[in-house]
Amino acid sequence: MGDQARQGLMTAFEVAAVLVENARTRTLLFKGRLENAQPGQFVMAWLPEIGEKPFSVASAIPLALTISDVGPVSHALNSLEAGDKVWIRGPFGQGYRLTGERHLLVGGGYGAAPLAFLAKAALQKGQQVSVCLGAKSEAELLMTRRLEGMGVLLRVATEDGSHGNMGLVTKIVEEAISEDQPDTLYACGPTGMLMALADLCRQRRLPCQLSFEGLMRCGVGLCGACELAEDLCVQLGLGGGWLACHDGPVAFLG
């Protein structure tokens, strides 16, 4: 992205390798970097004549995107092989900001996608990283092996008990808060999980950074499609009219 004139427009990136994460999730590793991308930021990924969708950045150097097959565009992206091209614009939005020295990262389902990138940034500073991952079942877990390999304190919960604790991720998060004494919690996942974590962090007086999913269309704060519902903004103490693409995706609380 050296050419400033192209900032905001698409740049073609070639797929260097494809990693299988689980039955419907792959990570595309690209040739080339998106050096200015921060953990928690997103890019828009375009396949000509198919469409464009937002994805959180899974790695900046080299650029990587972790993509679950949930619709036509992500299906097409998941079918790519080394040598194929994806057109990328970004990075966009507000990413996570590492705060303090002990970090607790929480991922729900696909929300695990940006956490290895964030964990790596903290580990490079020699700081403590705990990670809690939750999913419906073992088959839907993401990034467990990669995070384990990085040397983080990993806790896992699945709703059916097929891996780790049985139940919701919030239960192991409570345990991690008590045992690991984090300075900040960082989370990405379904809105219900984020709202529960916001409550929990308020009770425990723990600052948190929550990455919200939005239906992003323009990606730049023009169309209003990714506005977080006003009742949720009120509950979180965010000002009304909070846009996931422009004000977020990461909301900073406490």
Add this chain to the structure above:
Amino acid sequence: MTELLRVNFLGIDFRNPLVLASGILGTSPSLMERAAREGAGGITSKSAGPVPRAGHANPVCLAWGNSVINAVGLTNPGCAEELPLLIETKKRLRALGVPLIASLFAGRAQEFGEVAKVIAQAEPDLIEVNISCPNVASDFGTPFSASAGTAAEVTRQVRAAVNLPISVKLAPNVPDIGRIAQAVAAEGADAITAINTVPAMLIDADAGKPVLKNKTGGLSGAAIKPVALRAVWEIAQMVEIPIIGTGGIASGLDAAEMIMAGASLVGVGSAVALEGAGAFARIAAELEEFMLARGYASPEAMRGLALPGNEAKNG
């Protein structure tokens, strides 16, 4: 903000001349309230149509440098569902002393009147009639803004349907925008909004394909400021009714220039997308600074300075 920037537009009090342009963040009461709280003098809602529209698929918009291209495609919930949102928005904006301009569109001339009747129940301060969206030709054919005859016909329908003041939003890509403005004014339009985005497209050389899903879109931002200035300058020489000048306004000097071309209010759109709603307070402060430095007591005092015959006033 002080009294210096205050504008009386058709008897409606605007605390400053900067109006959130249609299609930018005008989708919900909370977003419109936010734009007002961050300094907009007036708020235009996203155009509402007769029935719900999903709009186009992604990519719908790209922003680069100081310009934006979009083909969102008039995404809206339909005027019946839009009405309670406009009622709520009007309530919130009234509390802030910020007027609401409700934008509407339709596919047939008669439908414009029908949609206007629905929208009017929210008692917006002004109705803006969007006859110039460049991105929906696949559904609606050539925009009504393309000729004086069709523009006048839509104006007649809306005029007959509602008693509220109406402003008709014109397209720049016509041979004689002044004549179209005249035709619209003759049918009872109270104001003109000019301009809509300029038809344009992006092609990606690597892909060898158009970038927008709709292939073509509407260009806005810095690239079209000279186009907008010229259009407003032409219109101001042809009609007596006031103008909301829109297109590429991103600084206080841009706003001053648009007012000098003849605009009474100034639309701001792309700058809000590129910078956030904070753009309003910044542009207002810059405009105020310019006016104080040059001794203009109100926006009205510099309106139309660049028009032929006004040279004597200047300087």
